[in-house]
Amino acid sequence: MLSNLFKTSPLLDNATKNWILDTFSWALREFDLNVFKQDSQLILPIHEFYPGKVNSIEEMAQSVFEHTLKYAGMQHWPIKLVRPDNYQQSPMAKLSFTDGMRGSQSQIVNSDYSENNNATILVSYNPSQINQPQDLVASFAQAFASILVAQRGVLPPGGEEFVPQAVDLLACFMGFGVMFANTAYQFKGGCGSCYNKYANREVALPEQEMLYCLALFTTLKEIPAKQVATHLKSHLRSDFKKAMKEIKSDLQQPNNSALLIDQI
Template sequence: MLSLFKQQPCLDESTTLWILDTYQWALEHFELEEFNQNTQLILPTSDFYPGKVSSIEEMAQSVFDKTLHYAGLKNWPIKLVSPMTYQQNPQMQKIPKLQFNNAIRGDKAEVFSNDFSQGASSTIYVSFNPNQINQPQDLVASYAQAFAAILITQRGILPPGGEQFTSQAIDLLASFMGFGVMFANTAYQFKGGCGSCYNRYANREVALPENEMVYCLALYCVLKGTPVKHVTLHLKSHLRGLFKKAYKELDDKRKKQKLPLLDNA
């Protein structure tokens, strides 16, 4: 009889275990110290993305610079270029292999390249989707996705499950870097009644759907001790209940010491 009132878990067991294992992978390979000391939950507010801009290019650059800083990659040779420039220069789409001293992210990161081949560049180029200028959370999330993908490529260590789970790991790693609210809010785009305001070209590519992204966000907040109300104020209304449930589930696991990864955080 009591089982009738037992709350069902947020996700199926295999998905939950993959998220926990992949978060452990992120903690081990993408700077635990940076996560503990400097990573903050990035919110869609003027506190994180202040300032006025006068053009699409200025907007794209401003958001890029701040997102790069929040991701802990400001010491990396990553440069924003226009979509046309990026598309017309295949060489820019090749990611050089970089070397690191001290750390891969944060102020301690020292980045250099040993590639001295003819025409080789140590710069990593990233572009943007002009359609996302009016959807800033998608723009931020797309940049964070690009940075997470670059990080995984440079580290060269596959996530749990192997290469076939790389796209999902990119989304999780972006949440690990503090962009979980943006990712949860942009995981699903409602097309609306007539679709007249819906622009599919402005949406970011999604690997982890809403429920999984909310769970990743909740895990981040449990690890960092972020208050629930600090998050729910900035989530889409239909995600708030799920976030609270996921937070409680994960916090209960923490209290019962069923999250071994927390021992390292």
């Protein structure tokens, strides 16, 4: 029929949408609903969120690290930034908390390394990302989300296989969805000097999946869509608008409204 010519295909298939909705619900249950409701904000790639002047790569990395850790609600965690040449991966101490894992009320009350005072969790950075600050922010947020998942010890829907995707979704849940969407795909064409594959972050959720996550965050936090779209790369804006329309429809389904809206 002619009417079929004017139908637009959905942004994602139903199985992917359902996984995102289920995993966002998992994040709401496991990673401090009250912090999401009261403190989480949309973190944007503008001076308001990352102010200050720096004089070196190390100062830049430290400034972005500290701001991102604060926006993640993990500023009280014993997480330390180290230079890449000083970074050594080691087993992570298991931490115990009161009043949730994130937010200003949370406190660490115990560590399985407390007897030798070695509970510090080390994080490093990619110097190639200094000139791509959105990638740097997203990489730090990805690291913090990964630490949260490891410390919580509760697997996302789909189990161990889906942890990398859940980490990206959790970073969006903490407010970093714009920068994750903007850095999910890197154009490789054009001037060779403009593209540096070593500066790109590792991507588990592609652009369209991340845009759906971002639309869900935007809807639950009641943020005007225009405020979000303005800060997205131009080629993402139409799909983001489509995602916003689909989210409104998807959340009207009885199973999804019970899954998410009742928790908010």
